[in-house]
Amino acid sequence: MKLVYTHPNIAVLVQAHSLIEQAEIECVLRNEYASGAMGELAPINAWPEVWVVNDRDFERASSIVEASQRAVEGPDWQCAQCASYSPATFDTCWQCGAERV
Ligand SMILES: [Zn+2]
Known part of the structure; x- marks a missing residue:
């Protein structure tokens, strides 16, 4: 098991996790329920984490996450519904699941 990525926003983590999964790399989320209340950042030791199950997949998983970070443009947006x-x-x-407006 190796830690690939950690971020205070669970949404970013879930996206990274699914990108890694799509590459058929076995990975798990940890601390996914540890983040604080809405709009409040959890302490860094409680941030959600993505881990690869097999250490040999670490490099590949990291580059997937890095590529997805580069693709991020602009700030987070707020949902009108929730x-x-x-x-x-x-x-x-x-x-x-509401459409972005
Ligand atoms: Zn929403």
Whole structure:
């Protein structure tokens, strides 16, 4: 097991996790319920984390995450329905699935 990525915003983590999964790399989320209340950042030791199960996949998983970070443009946007923040690369709200307006 190796830690690939950690970020205070669970939405960003879930996206990284699914990108890694799409590459058929076995990975898991940790601390996914540890983040603080809405709009409040958890302490860094409680940030959600993405881990690869097999150490040999680490390099590949890291480059996938890096590439996805470069693709992020602009600030997070706020959902009109539920007020959650989603990364700029999301077209729909990660929380409730509402279209971005
Ligand atoms: Zn929403």
